[in-house]
Amino acid sequence: MSLFEDAQCRDYHQYDFNSSWICNFMKTTEDCQIDDGFVNYLVFAYCSFNLNMTWFAVMILAVWLIFLFMSLGVTADTFSIAAVGNAKGGDAGLAFGALMGAGVFISTIIVGTICFIRPFYSVQRPLLRDIIFFLLSGFWLFVVIWDGKIVLWETLGFLFLYLFYIFVVLTGRFVNQRIKLKRGIVSTKNDFSSEAIIQRKESMPKSLVNIQDDAENENEAEEEYENEELTRPLLSRTHIEELPEIGFSVKDAVKMTFIPIEKSEWEESNWFFKFIMVLKAPIIVLLKLTIPLVDYDGPNHNWNKITTMINFTLAPLFIVFATKIINYKLFDAIPIWSVALTIGLIGAALVWFYTDFYERPKYHLVLAYFGFIVSVVWIYSIANEIVNILTAFGVILNISNTILGLTFLAWGNSMSDLIADVFSARKGFPNMAISACFGGPLFNILMGIGIPFTIKCIQTPGGFIIKHNFLQYFLALFLAISLCSSLIFLPLNNFFFSRRYALYLITVYAVFIIGCVLIESGVINPM
Numbered sequence: 001m002s003l004f005e006d007a008q009c010r011d012y013h014q015y016d017f018n019s020s021w022i023c024n025f026m027k028t029t030e031d032c033q034i035d036d037g038f039v040n041y042l043v044f045a046y047c048s049f050n051l052n053m054t055w056f057a058v059m060i061l062a063v064w065l066i067f068l069f070m071s072l073g074v075t076a077d078t079f080s081i082a083a084v085g086n087a088k089g090g091d092a093g094l095a096f097g098a099l100m101g102a103g104v105f106i107s108t109i110i111v112g113t114i115c116f117i118r119p120f121y122s123v124q125r126p127l128l129r130d131i132i133f134f135l136l137s138g139f140w141l142f143v144v145i146w147d148g149k150i151v152l153w154e155t156l157g158f159l160f161l162y163l164f165y166i167f168v169v170l171t172g173r174f175v176n177q178r179i180k181l182k183r184g185i186v187s188t189k190n191d192f193s194s195e196a197i198i199q200r201k202e203s204m205p206k207s208l209v210n211i212q213d214d215a216e217n218e219n220e221a222e223e224e225y226e227n228e229e230l231t232r233p234l235l236s237r238t239h240i241e242e243l244p245e246i247g248f249s250v251k252d253a254v255k256m257t258f259i260p261i262e263k264s265e266w267e268e269s270n271w272f273f274k275f276i277m278v279l280k281a282p283i284i285v286l287l288k289l290t291i292p293l294v295d296y297d298g299p300n301h302n303w304n305k306i307t308t309m310i311n312f313t314l315a316p317l318f319i320v321f322a323t324k325i326i327n328y329k330l331f332d333a334i335p336i337w338s339v340a341l342t343i344g345l346i347g348a349a350l351v352w353f354y355t356d357f358y359e360r361p362k363y364h365l366v367l368a369y370f371g372f373i374v375s376v377v378w379i380y381s382i383a384n385e386i387v388n389i390l391t392a393f394g395v396i397l398n399i400s401n402t403i404l405g406l407t408f409l410a411w412g413n414s415m416s417d418l419i420a421d422v423f424s425a426r427k428g429f430p431n432m433a434i435s436a437c438f439g440g441p442l443f444n445i446l447m448g449i450g451i452p453f454t455i456k457c458i459q460t461p462g463g464f465i466i467k468h469n470f471l472q473y474f475l476a477l478f479l480a481i482s483l484c485s486s487l488i489f490l491p492l493n494n495f496f497f498s499r500r501y502a503l504y505l506i507t508v509y510a511v512f513i514i515g516c517v518l519i520e521s522g523v524i525n526p527m
Contacts, residue, residue: 007031009042009395023047032395037384041392058396065389068382069412070276071283075378096145096466097405099448100475102414103138103441104406104512107482110418111437112505115497117422120430122495125172128487130438133165135483137445142476144466150453151463158450165442260284290315291374292367303360305351308367312347315374316340322381386412402471403520407513434497471519478512 009032012025026032026042034040045057140161144154261277269277292311293302320326320340328336355361390404417440421433457463482505489501518524 097402101406101410116502162446
């Protein structure tokens with residue numbers, strides 16, 4: 001039994017020992033070990049550097065964290081990396097803090113930025129519905145935190161609430177369509193909605209329920225919800241140079257896969273965006289090697305025979321490696337990696353013998369589902385590393401997981417939303433942007449907690465304890481304040497998002513952050 005087996009990882013701050021002692025502490029203390037991921041960043045920080053060089057290790061980890069966030073943004077706009085990485089017993093503060101922190105950030109800063117840039121009149125009924133369901137999801141999360149223990153029926157409550165939300169959306173759409181038919185207003189356009197699930201949450205199961213929810217007499221605003229350009233999968237827009245004839249030569253395949261930066265985009269960009277392109281290039285290459293890309297905007301739907309063969313060969317190997325089963329043996333004899341390699345080679349052979357270089361196969365769409373599975377594994381792997389780094393930051397800097405979740409993880413998780421929503425507003429689609437601000441976090445809370453924690457509760461009969469503190473209650477309070485503000489102000493203001501309201505929301509977030517800092521520093525400590 002280790003000397004430090006029952007100690008908490010943060011306990012090392014109480015002692016004044018040398019680097020070797022702290023290194024040994026990090027290696028042998030059970031609380032300092034990682035459940036998922038590949039690197040123990042605490043061991044890296046304290047065993048690779050002297051104690052007086054810990055700041056340098058933190059800088060390296062910060063750069064690595066930025067790269068991981070960029071990688072996650074390239075792979076998919078994650079519905080809830082905190083919950084995926086922290087659905088485990090003991091301390092779920094990072095998960096809950098990130099989800100509620102992102103909710104507060106999006107419903108104040110992003111909403112405020114959108115209506116400050118472009119004041120507009122919003123759709124009414126769909127917006128009220130999303131705000132109300134967002135409030136309900138936040139209240140249910142507060143109930144779980146207050147209870148101090150999460151059990152199966154509570155996690156199922158998140159899933160059932162989301163199903164009820166879908167039912168309300170579908171019912172509203174049905175009733176509205178009946179009204180339109182009676183009035184002779186029949187829409188011939190495809191029904192796509194950014195409000196229902198994740199508003200551009202690319203290549204995730206959320207896109208399976210894209211629903212158009214037209215509100216009566218709001219046809220012009222709801223044109224924005226049908227904008228296909230912003231609801232297409234991200235993986236089909238990943239910097240692929242559109243060649244005149246996709247898939248006809250090995251040279252083109254190599255060019256598409258290993259040169260992820262478009263020449264025209266490079267020439268038109270300034271030094272900062274060129275730097276970003278270079279940083280993103282490695283992860284884009286890795287994604288292209290393992291994930292089949294089906295792009296309905298690209299020539300021949302982005303079919304490339306050579307690249308697809310590479311995908312079939314490498315994807316199974318990547319899956320067994322990323323899920324840490326690569327060393328397992330079937331029947332205690334057959335290495336699982338050899339099975340994965342065999343399956344991949346068989347798939348590649350089938351592509352070679354039964355497909356054409358020029359014409360995409362009839363089953364090309366199936367590759368999108370295969371790509372979805374691989375992208376989920378990528379997201380899960382990157383998310384675990386992000387969570388592990390933030391946990392290490394919390395231990396090194398002696399900051400609670402909740403404050404890390406509501407700041408760094410929430411901000412990192414919401415930056416892509418901020419950029420995309422502001423872009424949509426600038427292009428004249430503020431309703432689409434504002435819809436994403438409420439529909440996205442709603443999905444994140446209900447499914448981001450519902451799915452992983454339900455799985456964990458099934459694996460752990462009787463549920464598990466959740467450490468809760470006043471900071472989490474403070475989070476829930478300001479989430480309620482931001483949502484209730486919109487619920488009250490907008491009807492009174494004829495659903496007009498004004499710059500005055502934008503300044504109010506930004507002020508709310510500023511007060512929220514100041515309060516969090518005061519609570520974390522112990523200035524405010526009612527418990």
